[in-house]
Amino acid sequence: MAAQFGRRLRKGVTTTAVAAAAVAALAASQAPGATTDSAGGQTTSDATSTPDEATDGDGATGDSPYYTDLPPLNSPNPSPSAGTGIDTSGVTEAGIPATVLDAYKQAEATLREKKPGCNLPWQLLAAIGKVESGQARGGRVDADGTTLSPILGPQLDGNGFALIKDTDDGAYDGNSTYDQAVGPMQFIPSTWAWAGRDGNGDGREDPNNIYDAALAAGHYLCRNGWDLSVQDDLDRAILSYNNSTEYLNTVMSWLEYYRRGTHEIPDGTGTLPTDRSDRVTVPPSASAAPKPKPEHSTTPKPGTKPPGSSPSPKPPTAPGTPTTPPTKPPTTPPTPTDTVDHLENAGVAQFTAMAGDTFTERMSARAETDAGRTVAKVRIRFTIAGDTDTTFTGGERVATVMTDSSGVAVAPALQAGEQTGTVTVQATVAGRTVKGVSYKATVTERAADSLVRTGDTPLTCTPGGAFADAVELKATYRGEAADKVAATAMIVDSVLAGTPSDKGPYFKDADGNAVRTWSLTTDANGLLKLPQLYADDTEGTFLLRVTTTGGATTTVALTVKKADEPETPDPSTDPSESPAA
Structure with missing residues (x-):
């Protein structure tokens, strides 16, 4: 204890x-x-009792x-x-x-x-x-x-x-x-x-x-x-x-x-406490001494039989005397939960959502008896299993829903976390151990289906210089800003090139080295803001190709050329002379 x-x-x-x-x-x-x-009542600096939340002194x-x-x-x-x-x-x-x-x-x-x-x-x-x-x-x-x-x-x-x-x-x-x-x-x-x-x-x-x-x-x-x-x-x-x-x-x-x-x-199997605050344990020293056994007496008390005597036989029952059968204790009618034999999937089979999104389809289970009849008013518990950050709406991993008149309980919507992969949800009957239902849901990477540049200023640079204008793009998915979507920017020298160019414009890594591939992620508004672009001594037109998860792609032209030199006047012409008549 x-x-x-x-x-x-x-x-x-x-x-x-x-x-x-x-x-x-x-x-x-x-x-x-x-x-x-002053009246001896407790007060606190933030006491704000309301009529439906009165303070009870007891x-x-x-x-x-x-x-x-x-x-x-x-x-x-x-x-x-x-x-x-x-x-x-x-x-x-x-x-x-x-x-x-x-x-x-x-x-x-x-x-x-x-x-x-x-x-x-x-x-x-x-x-x-x-x-x-x-x-x-x-x-x-x-x-x-x-x-x-x-x-x-x-x-x-x-x-x-x-x-x-x-x-x-x-x-x-x-x-x-x-x-x-x-x-x-x-x-x-x-x-x-x-x-x-x-x-x-x-x-x-x-x-x-x-x-x-x-x-x-x-x-x-x-x-x-x-x-x-x-x-x-x-x-x-x-x-x-x-x-x-x-x-x-x-x-x-x-x-x-x-x-x-x-x-x-399981319900009904919890450990029951034993000690209560209103029960006082009596120390062993205070307990009463054992009572002495009464002295033996050969004279039986009135109404009792002497020791060793046989018990009196019961009087025989007269022929034809009706006997009262023993009364059976009343039986408690089974609850709806007691009649459930198993659960069935009452909805779709596949559930998919991108990380951070709410699943469109909701999981539902139908309670049935052994004969296949549906059972209403039964509590179904939906539990998200395994190591995942996907939850039900509200952040819970367990949700309990009562079946409706058709015996179906619909779980709250699933909210996908950032971890991608398969999520398992189990449906069981609260308080019973019967065959349940297991669901599989898939969380995919965040994606974009459209990517466009936010500005239209031509991007030009002189050899060995730096591009004056930064590149910014916006990613969307089904018309809405696509946040936290992974993207890759690559400098290529042609539309069909599958690898980055080995010359032309470049980014700088943390050590100042030239790199022509850059990974980044959209912000909360779906924007991609690329770092500063530089040019080596190679002139020409190159392409900045940006691709997001989900396949959204766009290309931006990058031009590297020398600055235009001012025109030099013809020395054979004297601007001071007047033209001939």
Whole structure:
């Protein structure tokens, strides 16, 4: 068992108002850089609460108990490579159930777009999820991300905990007297009322759904303008979730552990924590002495049989007496995910895009039963495998999409990186190990289909001199500027020449040597700006040929000739003489 921090008993407070004041004061003393106002409430220089992101004095969880298990000392590296399917190898504690991990990453992607200044890492959500519920009790969730059974904290009745009377009429926690923390991220109903979010797009804000709860936790941690890449703000955010120094230290331990590497494991197979902050271990010295065995008595107690007597036989059943058959436990109907037998490719077979471009075609998978019937409302996970910088739109390497009424899930568009070659994308059923689909996508070099000179000034030079005008060209692809396209410039002496000339105009390399071949790349506007051109003593007309990846080519004439000499007047003619009459 991992070492754990010392536990503490929580003292009850008489009212919710007193609890809120105590929490605010403790947060002020624990959060680095925090101050308190005249009423004892915590203040920060950038606090900007909005009506839908109010600050709750009881924190997200009402300071409910949490798991105090610490991560192992061994680093989870090397972790199994992403995109190789479900892999349970490596350090056990580093494994996060597939659907739970997907929810954390989706929440991070959403917050990156909605609140980019927050810099929320998904590993922080994983750390809090581990401490609050053991990753939804080891990933016991359905394909939609909803817990298979409710996860409830103890009722906050002031008996060892804060006193928070019912705020939701039992709608979330089933308790109409006191509030209880609910779901995998352990929100109390009063906090969920303003922090709740719909993370899985089903139109509901359910604290028992890991997608909803993870997104809500992300928004909660990103309020008040906090930047979680700054340690002080990170401490404040964690303490606002549960106001305890031990809680802060435990979450930070798991955050650093997950940052060193994690891997995906099947839903329902996660490691369950064992130690909680509201359980106090009794030292062996304080345990009661064993009770002595009672003295033997030959007189049996009323209603008991003497030792060694045979058990009384059961009375026989009268003929014709009906017997009640044993009641079978109710069976849970299979979910749509349970009926899936395999996935099929529901789109095209080939995917190609140039480096830096978005793929035109999108990958799609169809969920089918063993009989070939399509299955709707099934989560399909698309994972980019291997060492590549190609991602889905938004920079993610994993995307989870629910099948529509026709059983088809369409992945987000692929965004090609700068690495060329083949990219593999795998589609699997979230929470199931069934036959999936593998796609191949090809990333080609950036190319141009047109190349023209931006100016029309003739390029001339005297022998041994330098060309006054620089050469600039523009590359386009399908009418748009072609950026980062490789090109080669070569000085040739004829249109058909395949090798550079050995005389005439030239470029200079870094050592000042004459070279007649030059490699360069277009800028962000598709422009090619060639370096200074020089001429040797050879007169004549030469050609500057420039070719880009993709086959776009243009030639520019380069003329080397002596300067024209001024005309000399005829000495036999005297300009002072007047012509004859």
